[in-house]
Amino acid sequence: MVFLKSIRPAAAAVALITAGLPKDLDIENKTSIQGAAKTIAAGTMQYYPGDKDKYVDLAPPYYWWECGAMFGAMLDYSHYVGDHSYDPVISTALLAQTGPNFDYMLPSHYGQEGNDDQAFWGFAVMTAAERNFPQPNPNIPSWLQMSENIFNSLSSRWNVSACGGGLLWQIFATNPNGLDYRNSVSNGGLFQIAARLARATGNQTYADWATKVWDWTTGIGMIDENYNVFDGASSKENCSKINPQSYSYSHGIYLYGAAVMANVTGDDIWVERTKGLMQGAEWFFNPYSNATDIMYERQCEKSGTCNTDMRSFKGYLSRFMFATARMLPELVGPVYKLLGASAMGASQACTGGQDGTTCGQRWYAGGFDGMVGLGEQMCALEVIQGLLAIQSPPPLKGDQIKTVRTFT
Numbered sequence: 001m002v003f004l005k006s007i008r009p010a011a012a013a014v015a016l017i018t019a020g021l022p023k024d025l026d027i028e029n030k031t032s033i034q035g036a037a038k039t040i041a042a043g044t045m046q047y048y049p050g051d052k053d054k055y056v057d058l059a060p061p062y063y064w065w066e067c068g069a070m071f072g073a074m075l076d077y078s079h080y081v082g083d084h085s086y087d088p089v090i091s092t093a094l095l096a097q098t099g100p101n102f103d104y105m106l107p108s109h110y111g112q113e114g115n116d117d118q119a120f121w122g123f124a125v126m127t128a129a130e131r132n133f134p135q136p137n138p139n140i141p142s143w144l145q146m147s148e149n150i151f152n153s154l155s156s157r158w159n160v161s162a163c164g165g166g167l168l169w170q171i172f173a174t175n176p177n178g179l180d181y182r183n184s185v186s187n188g189g190l191f192q193i194a195a196r197l198a199r200a201t202g203n204q205t206y207a208d209w210a211t212k213v214w215d216w217t218t219g220i221g222m223i224d225e226n227y228n229v230f231d232g233a234s235s236k237e238n239c240s241k242i243n244p245q246s247y248s249y250s251h252g253i254y255l256y257g258a259a260v261m262a263n264v265t266g267d268d269i270w271v272e273r274t275k276g277l278m279q280g281a282e283w284f285f286n287p288y289s290n291a292t293d294i295m296y297e298r299q300c301e302k303s304g305t306c307n308t309d310m311r312s313f314k315g316y317l318s319r320f321m322f323a324t325a326r327m328l329p330e331l332v333g334p335v336y337k338l339l340g341a342s343a344m345g346a347s348q349a350c351t352g353g354q355d356g357t358t359c360g361q362r363w364y365a366g367g368f369d370g371m372v373g374l375g376e377q378m379c380a381l382e383v384i385q386g387l388l389a390i391q392s393p394p395p396l397k398g399d400q401i402k403t404v405r406t407f408t
Contacts, residue, residue, distance in 0.1 A: 017083050022350035022357055022380070027340050027387055034081050037385040039357050040350060041077045044070065044377040045086065052088035055096035061308045062374055064109045067093070068121035073315060073378050075127045080388040084408045087134060091407075094124060095137055102141050103149035114170045114178060115154060119189025122150040126196050130395035134407045142403045144200060151197055154190045155209060163239035165216045169232065182239060183232030184222050184250040187213055192257035199264045200397050210261055214273075217254070227273075227280035229254050245299055248284045249313040252320035255281060259327040274328055278335070284317060285338055291364035293341035295383070301362065311361060311375030315382035318342070322386035326394050336390075339383055346380040 019042065020035025027033065048070065050056035058067045071090050078084050099106040104121040106113065128135070129143035141149070159168055159182075167186040169178030191213040198206035217223050220239045222230050229251045233239035255277040262270035287296040295314050300306035318339060325335040345363030352358040352368030359380040361371035 017081065022347040022359070022384070025344065025347035025384065027343055030388065030391075033384060033387050034083070036347060036350075037077060037081045037381060038083060040359060040377060040381045040384060041074065041081075041083070041086070043358060044073065044374065044381055045089075047374040047377070048089070048093075050089065050093060052092055055093045058374070063112055063117070063309070064106075065113075065117035065120045066309065066312060066374065068097070068104075068117070068124050069312060069316065070374065070378060072120070072124040072127060073319065073382055075124060075131070075133065076319060076389075077381065077385050078133075079131055080385045080392050087407050091134055091136060094121075094128060094143075095135070095140055097121060098140060098146060101149065101153075102146050103153040104146070105153055110172050111174055113172070114175070115157065115167045115186035116169065116183065116189055118150060118154060118171075119186065119193065122147060122154070122189065122193050125150065126193060126200075127395075129401055130196070130200060130397070131393075132396060132400075132402050132404045134404045136405050136407070138405070144401055147193065147197060147200075151190070151193050151206070151209075154193065159235075162235040163220055163233065165212075166220070166239070168235070180235045181232050182222075182235060184217065184229050185247075185253060187217055187222070188229070188250055188253035188257065191217070192253050192260070195257040195260040195264065196395070199260050199395070200401060202398060207261070207264060210257065214258075214261075223254065227276035228283065229277075229280070246283070247299055247310065247313050248281075248295070248297055248317035251277065251281055251284065252317035255317075256320035256323050256327070259324040259331075263327040271328065274324065275331070278321075278324065278331055281317065281321065282338070284314075285342070287364050291345070293338050294345045294364045295338070295342040296362070296364065306361070308373065308375065311371070311373055312378050313375075315375070315379040318379070318383040318386055322389035326389055326392075332390055336387075339386065343383045343387055346383050349376075350380050 017034045019039040022036040025036045071093055074086055074090050078087055104118050125143050126147045129147050135143055166182040169181045169183045169186055191210055194206045194210040221242050231243040231245040233242050258274040258277055262274050284298050285293055285295050297306055297313055300310050321335050325332045349363050350357055350359040352360055358372055359376045360369040361376050362369045
């Protein structure tokens with residue numbers, strides 16, 4: 001394929017972006033990518049019951065964390081596609097969930113909020129800061145300040161009672177499932193947020209924390225010498241036995257954190273780590289010999305055992321692979337080789353429903369597979385809209401970051 005710098009420019013202005021059929025996607029044409037993304041974004045937002053005036057939780061079976069993940073995807077949609085029509089809805093939702101200490105520790109969700117849940121809202125808030133996304137409420141801190149609050153909240157729970165440190169999966173005793181489990185997604189969330197804050201603020205403390213989390217993760221074997229990212233380990237066994245399951249979202253979280261550290265420090269060791277994780281990510285591609293470079297959720301997709309959460313995981317690997325290419329340009333080729341093919345597969349999977357644009361799960365199926373849900377919509381949206389990442393403005397940092405009160 002021809003990579004993004006060579007994509008044929010859109011003929012119409014941003015305001016005239018029109019929806020297109022995903023099945024007609026041309027990955028070398030910006031207008032086509034915008035049109036397909038617009039259609040899939042509309043399908044994604046059909047799952048959200050709120051509006052620009054009021055936040056409403058997603059209906060079951062979707063948990064609170066996935067709503068934060070969804071708005072992270074929609075922030076990318078606004079930035080990459082250039083369609084700002086959802087911006088007031090996104091802002092209202094993010095500002096409604098800040099919690100009393102503006103750190104996304106929300107009492108109404110204590111029953112289900114773990115460290116990983118807070119991190120996913122943190123990814124969205126950090127993205128808003130890095131793009132000067134409108135924050136119209138002067139009574140609430142800036143996106144950047146709230147990102148720092150989230151970091152402070154997460155890092156305050158670094159637990160040295162076993163395993164030499166690390167974050168537990170869960171936070172509250174009322175949700176004991178996971179209180180003895182240290183998982184890669186929670187620790188990866190702290191790692192990535194620390195790395196991004198190091199870049200955004202120039203504060204060495206954040207870079208030191210990112211290094212600390214990385215060293216701990218690799219030290220206990222949660223990331224191995226081949227850059228596989230495993231799910232977690234039990235505190236009861238002092239993390240001596242690593243759970244060998246591996247999921248795409250955890251891999252993507254660490255990948256992008258390492259890429260940001262490579263960008264911040266310029267150190268060869270972080271470049272090497274990023275490239276290693278990029279090679280490790282190939283484990284989530286090529287499900288069959290005739291499905292070259294197509295992404296799949298290896299742990300569960302082919303067996304049909306992915307739960308509701310898992311059905312959204314590919315979207316986050318796509319998101320963070322595209323973001324990695326923006327931080328480390330030498331990876332543009334490998335990233336777009338894999339995700340270009342995956343985007344084409346996803347476009348053919350988005351041919352279901354009465355409208356012929358509902359997205360399915362298996363991108364290697366050659367068409368719609370009957371699996372429908374928010375996860376399927378988000379995954380397709382992320383892998384298609386991300387094709388525009390490399391020609392979009394990079395994340396802001398330092399004095400570039402401002403508080404913007406009005407919408408475009």
